[in-house]
Ligand SMILES: Nc1ncnc2c1ncn2[C@@H]1O[C@H](COP(=O)(O)OP(=O)(O)OP(=O)(O)O)[C@@H](O)[C@H]1O
């Protein structure tokens with residue numbers, strides 16, 4: 297049984313059009329999944345059903361053997377955290393310390409334990425020197441790292457990033473990606489929704505959503521060889537991979553192809 | 564826009580900073596009640612002196628408190644003037660014949676113009692206002708020549724009027740000094756938490772003080788963000804030709820609306836996202852939570868509370884006697 301299982305998931309906001317239609321997914325523990333898809337393809341909606349913010353009309357979600365329903369939603373949310381796009385709209389605390397504490401406060405963690413965990417996880421995202429800072433004095437990237445620390449402090453081991461890097465400058469974006477890599481190495485399960493195909497290349501598997509349906513869900517290297525999947529979903533491959541794909545048939549180009557792949561994956 | 568000061572809190576280390584916010588709220592309330600019980604001028608003066616001594620003990624700069632008084636200075640002046648003019652009890656203390664002639668009118672207008680012009684140039688506006696008021700008084704009293712416009716009249720100040728105005732002003736002064744001490748030395752977050760704890764017993768009548776405090780602290784946290792946003796929208800609109808400083812009232816109104824509409828829409832989206840973020844971090848309204856910021860009652864707080872109860876007791880004894 298997989299760590300995250302989604303069966304026949306169907307969701308609509310207005311009962312007329314289905315924003316998610318018959319979604320079936322299995323995600324293993326410790327995997328890094330990238331989710332791609334055009335605007336309105338249902339990526340954020342999928343993320344919200346996964347953390348129990350939205351209740352699907354049909355289908356079933358189970359995480360670590362727990363089936364999502366009113367009874368278990370609270371338990372499931374302990375395991376899974378979500379970092380949203382806008383750093384400002386998820387910073388609840390008046391200071392960094394308060395914000396990292398917020399989730400733990402809700403779980404009734406004793407104060408002493410909270411203080412320990414705050415130092416530990418603030419250190420992990422390199423925010424230890426900012427514990428007393430107010431959000432108005434932090435950069436977007438710093439706020440996103442605080443959000444990560446808050447989720448880690450709740451001992452969650454699945455983190456969803458819903459376009460968490462899209463409002464950051466290139467430098468902060470790269471930095472945040474670096475932290476996500478370490479989280480992955482630490483064994484966390486990562487689900488990263490993004491519009492940036494270079495970011496998606498870092499994942500183990502890529503899920504392509506199209507009009508509320510799973511259009512493709514395959515290993516990153518495999519899916520990158522199928523250009524049609526991307527053109528069908530209004531996505532563009534990096535030039536280097538486009539080139540590599542164009543060279544596919546010819547045996548003598550093997551070496552160039554490998555170089556181009558290396559180049560794309562290094563980004 | 565990075566450092567907007569919310570409230571009046573100024574970081575510092577004096578005695579009052581170390582008191583629990585609950586102690587400070589209770590003490591301020593008790594002393595306020597005491598102030599309203601005081602009846603003679605001597606008692607009030609002692610009260611004012613005590614307030615000043617408290618400021619000195621707490622190493623709070625009196626200058627800052629006076630700055631804090633500024634917004635209500637006008638109110639104080641008007642209560643003072645109204646009391647003096649309207650209250651006609653007791654013996655007369657000052658009796659001044661006043662005249663109103665053509666020259667008086669001319670001089671008054673002149674004085675007014677000079678005052679308005681100086682007001683734009685000089686820093687000490689209150690001093691200037693007092694000089695202007697004194698000037699008006701002198702003109703009315705001594706310019707008795709020229710064509711008469713109205714009959715001379717007598718301007719009287721009565722003992723009760725003077726006393727009452729003095730009472731009202733000193734009482735207000737003490738109360739405002741105390742509340743300034745409270746807001747100067749207590750972080751807004753601590754203040755809300757103190758209020759939350761003090762209002763906790765009201766749960767019995769259905770008032771959820773924890774949610775109330777959470778709402779306040781989230782509002783406090785979002786004030787700078789929203790200011791920032793207003794700034795951005797104004798810049799965006801200014802770059803498209805909107806002008807926020809000029810124009811008639813109607814234009815101004817339109818500009819304010821053009822600012823408020825996007826701000827409301829953004830605030831709605833923001834609150835929806837914030838609610839999602841809170842729920843995904845296992846927040847359940849009204850459920851029990853632990854707190855990272857605990858309040859601690861120390862021996863200092865006990866002494867301070869006893870002290871303020873003593874003041875109240877003293878005031879009651881004086882009132883009864
Ligand atoms: N709260 C809502 N109420 C009604 N409809 C909604 C709501 N949120 C999203 N939708 C609609 O559901 C569809 C899917 O939206 P969703 O936000 O899941 O897409 P997305 O893949 O995350 O898009 P994007 O790349 O723009 O973030 C869209 O057509 C959108 O208009």
Ligand SMILES: [Mg+2]
Pocket residue numbers: 339340341458459
């Ligand atoms: Mg989205």
